[in-house]
Amino acid sequence: MSSTITFENVSKDFAIQKRYRADGVSSVFTALSDINLSIKSREFFVLVGPSGSGKSTLLDLAAGLSKPTSGRILIDGKPVTGPALDRGVVFQQYALFPWKTALGNVEFGLEAKGIPKKQRGPIARDFLNLVGLSGFEDRHPHELSGGMKQRVAIARALAYDPGVLLMDEPFAALDAQTRETLQDELLRIWEVSGKTIVFITHGIEEAVYLGQRVAVLTSRPGRVKAIVDIPLEARRDGDIRSAPEFAELRHRVWSLLHEEVQRAERLEFEDSLGRPVGKAAG
Amino acid sequence: MSVNSPAADAGTLNASGVDLPSRLGPRLKSFAYAAFERSAAIIIFLLLWEFAPRLGLINRTFLPPFSEVVVAGYQFAASGDLWPHVWVSVLRALGGFGLGVVTAVPLGILLGWYKGVDRFLNPLLQLLRQTNPVSLFPVFILFFGIGYLTKVAIIYWVVVWPILLGTISGIRYVDPALVKYARSVGLNDRQLFVRVVIPSSIPSLITGMRLAVTYSFLMLVVSEMVGANSGLGYLVVNSQYLMSIHLLYVGVIILALLGILANYALVRLEQWLTSWKVDVNA
Numbered sequence: 319m320s321s322t323i324t325f326e327n328v329s330k331d332f333a334i335q336k337r338y339r340a341d342g343v344s345s346v347f348t349a350l351s352d353i354n355l356s357i358k359s360r361e362f363f364v365l366v367g368p369s370g371s372g373k374s375t376l377l378d379l380a381a382g383l384s385k386p387t388s389g390r391i392l393i394d395g396k397p398v399t400g401p402a403l404d405r406g407v408v409f410q411q412y413a414l415f416p417w418k419t420a421l422g423n424v425e426f427g428l429e430a431k432g433i434p435k436k437q438r439g440p441i442a443r444d445f446l447n448l449v450g451l452s453g454f455e456d457r458h459p460h461e462l463s464g465g466m467k468q469r470v471a472i473a474r475a476l477a478y479d480p481g482v483l484l485m486d487e488p489f490a491a492l493d494a495q496t497r498e499t500l501q502d503e504l505l506r507i508w509e510v511s512g513k514t515i516v517f518i519t520h521g522i523e524e525a526v527y528l529g530q531r532v533a534v535l536t537s538r539p540g541r542v543k544a545i546v547d548i549p550l551e552a553r554r555d556g557d558i559r560s561a562p563e564f565a566e567l568r569h570r571v572w573s574l575l576h577e578e579v580q581r582a583e584r585l586e587f588e589d590s591l592g593r594p595v596g597k598a599a600g
Numbered sequence: 601m602s603v604n605s606p607a608a609d610a611g612t613l614n615a616s617g618v619d620l621p622s623r624l625g626p627r628l629k630s631f632a633y634a635a636f637e638r639s640a641a642i643i644i645f646l647l648l649w650e651f652a653p654r655l656g657l658i659n660r661t662f663l664p665p666f667s668e669v670v671v672a673g674y675q676f677a678a679s680g681d682l683w684p685h686v687w688v689s690v691l692r693a694l695g696g697f698g699l700g701v702v703t704a705v706p707l708g709i710l711l712g713w714y715k716g717v718d719r720f721l722n723p724l725l726q727l728l729r730q731t732n733p734v735s736l737f738p739v740f741i742l743f744f745g746i747g748y749l750t751k752v753a754i755i756y757w758v759v760v761w762p763i764l765l766g767t768i769s770g771i772r773y774v775d776p777a778l779v780k781y782a783r784s785v786g787l788n789d790r791q792l793f794v795r796v797v798i799p800s801s802i803p804s805l806i807t808g809m810r811l812a813v814t815y816s817f818l819m820l821v822v823s824e825m826v827g828a829n830s831g832l833g834y835l836v837v838n839s840q841y842l843m844s845i846h847l848l849y850v851g852v853i854i855l856a857l858l859g860i861l862a863n864y865a866l867v868r869l870e871q872w873l874t875s876w877k878v879d880v881n882a
Contacts, residue, residue: 400786401784403786409780415778415799
């Protein structure tokens with residue numbers, strides 16, 4: 319199962335409450351402004367942006383965890399109204415239940431989907447096998463390394479067969495070697511499972527290595543600045559990262575992002591000089 | 601020379617403790633060494649207790665040798681006079697502690713889960729928490745007389761706070777990533793509460809209960825010293841009046857043993873409930 323995901327004029331504002339002020343004035347912070355994206359079925363789509371560009375907000379909206387202020391998000395043409403099992407989410411902090419084993423964590427989503435108890439075990443085992451964790455079914459998260467925890471989280475998100483996999487900086491907390499291994503693993507899993515993947519990162523190299531298309535977001539408010547096609551077909555043959563076309567693409571994304579990072583830093587500097595809004599929701 | 605004899609005695613014990621296991625298997629050897637390491641300080645303390653009065657370092661009227669206390673305790677227990685005191689004290693402590701668990705856990709859940717209830721009740725609870733329990737003792741006597749209920753009430757008053765605070769913080773400080781994940785698979789409030797919040801809060805709840813047990817024994821003795829004609833606290837105070845110093849120490853030792861036993865029971869409960877967290881073999 320694989321789905322398309324479409325953002326139509328999506329904007330998201332946050333009200334900043336000013337407590338301790340008699341007049342009760344609150345101001346509005348625009349995190350995302352007029353986002354239009356059309357992500358194809360089976361596509362690996364990457365979003366990069368400076369901090370504060372609303373990347374995670376965008377993913378929360380897609381997951382149905384919060385609602386856009388205006389515009390709408392469509393999965394296979396149907397509007398998103400809240401969280402549902404047609405989307406699987408993978409977080410940077412793993413978010414595994416510490417009191418459940420690897421198998422129990424994967425089964426959790428299956429239970430939410432209403433799959434009968436007898437079938438959950440075999441399905442969960444299959445997906446742990448897919449992410450290379452056979453033999454670790456009975457381990458608790460505290461007995462697993464960071465990379466293994468994220469593998470469990472990926473297995474858990476895939477197990478209930480969502481059409482879209484939403485990944486919020488999933489490899490940001492991992493060391494460089496583990497990250498490269500998991501990037502290759504993810505590409506393999508993506509090819510095997512045929513899911514649509516929306517992947518958020520602040521790593522330019524990661525974005526170019528993984529994505530078929532890379533969208534660069536502007537800093538506050540987040541807008542789509544540019545979408546870069548990554549025509550690297552032979553992605554997994556040898557050391558693609560050293561190829562000249564990889565360096566060229568990497569540089570293009572870097573240049574786009576660089577201006578935004580500088581702008582974001584300037585905004586942050588102005589904020590800390592005491593704009594009345596303060597530093598909330600930065 | 602005579603001054604050195606306790607230390608010399610400890611030295612002999614040390615030598616035998618290390619030599620003995622060398623004839624046994626390596627696992628038993630390390631076990632025996634660990635047992636020795638853990639009990640050495642206690643053994644030295646008891647030897648000091650035994651020999652300091654005998655050697656005239658301490659007035660034995662005020663501190664009889666440990667062996668004499670043990671003998672007195674044995675005779676007191678054999679005569680059947682000890683058990684009513686133990687039983688009465690255990691019932692009082694259990695009554696106060698049990699009432700604390702039964703009321704503070706639900707109240708803590710309410711306060712931790714519903715922010716409105718917390719805003720409403722928290723100021724009052726902060727005020728009550730700071731009310732010295734000993735100063736309330738006359739009030740409890742006015743209401744409940746000097747019977748069982750007064751003791752239970754005063755123990756309850758000290759037990760309820762750590763359990764309440766443990767429950768509240770357990771409920772409130774659930775890992776936000778877990779909540780976010782649970783929401784993303786479409787769990788509703790009730791499911792989120794049962795499947796995520798309750799299991800997350802158990803370690804904090806048990807920490808509160810362990811504190812509460814310590815406090816319950818503290819207040820048990822205070823209450824039995826002030827207005828009681830039975831119980832271990834009464835035994836201690838009454839023995840002092842009657843200058844039957846041996847029995848005084850019997851009471852002190854039994855109270856310490858009960859405290860250790862109660863704490864051990866809670867540690868086992870914690871290990872059983874949170875086996876995912878603690879590696880039992882470590």
